[in-house]
Amino acid sequence: MAPPHGEAIVRSYARANTFGKPPKLSTDNLQRTISDISFQLSKEAIGDLTLPPVSEVEDAKCECCGMSEECTPEYIKRVRDKFLGKWICGLCTEAVKEEIEKNGGKKEEALSTHMNACSRFNKLGRAYPVLFQAEAMREILKKSTRLDGRGARAKSISPRIDKTGQKIGGIARSSSCIPAITREMKDLTMRN
Known part of the structure; x- marks a missing residue:
């Protein structure tokens, strides 16, 4: 009886591809190479190389949002020089x-505006996020009414009546649901 198909493939592959064992490498050559490199390094004057001093990093706390970062003293000084003596994080x-671009290049005003926004968020937003969101929505509505010139209530979606007496715009409905509700209530009272 013939062997199953899988065995035949394995046997034919084993006969065709007989590889010998790989040669064993000598560890003697490897050890000699390592010692030659260490000898060369010891001959060279490594002491002549002077590396620049590594400056220590410090924790710097943002004066706006309160986030801390690890920074070098040189970087902290550069940021303070740029932002009127205050250290602020990258965000x-x-x-x-962005605030400077909005207000026409007044750095002091932009910095104080951002610091006030962060302070308000840290006091209100972290403790009461829903209240903070409601406050933000209120501010958006105030801004939109100032830009529009009219109050927000002036934009009604109720239908208006033109000079001919026709209703214009608004949401039209086909019928009222009140008769259906009263009919159901009457049916309930009659059954009881």
């Missing part, structure tokens, strides 16, 4: 840059 830096 707040970008926000202040």
Whole structure:
């Protein structure tokens, strides 16, 4: 009886591809190479190389949002020089840059505006996020009414009546649901 198909393939592959064992490498050559490299390094004057001093990192706390970062003293000094003696993190830096573009290049005003927004968020937003969101929505509505010139209530979606007496715009409905509700209530009282 013939062997199953899988055995035939394995046997034919084993006969055709007979590889010998790989040669054993000598560890003597490897050890000699390592010792030659260490000898060369010891001959060279390594002591002549002077590395620049590694400056220690410090924790710097953002004066806007309160986030801490590890920074070098040189970097802290550069940021303070740029932002009127205050150290602010990278995120707040970008926000202040945006504010500077908005207000026409007044860095001091932009920095104080951003610091006030962060302070308000830290006091209200972290403790009461829903209240903070409601406050933000209120501010958006105030801004939209100032830009529009009219109050928010002036934009009604109720239908208006033109000079001819026709209703214009608004949401039209086909019928009222009150008759259906009263009919159901009458049916309930009659059954009881």
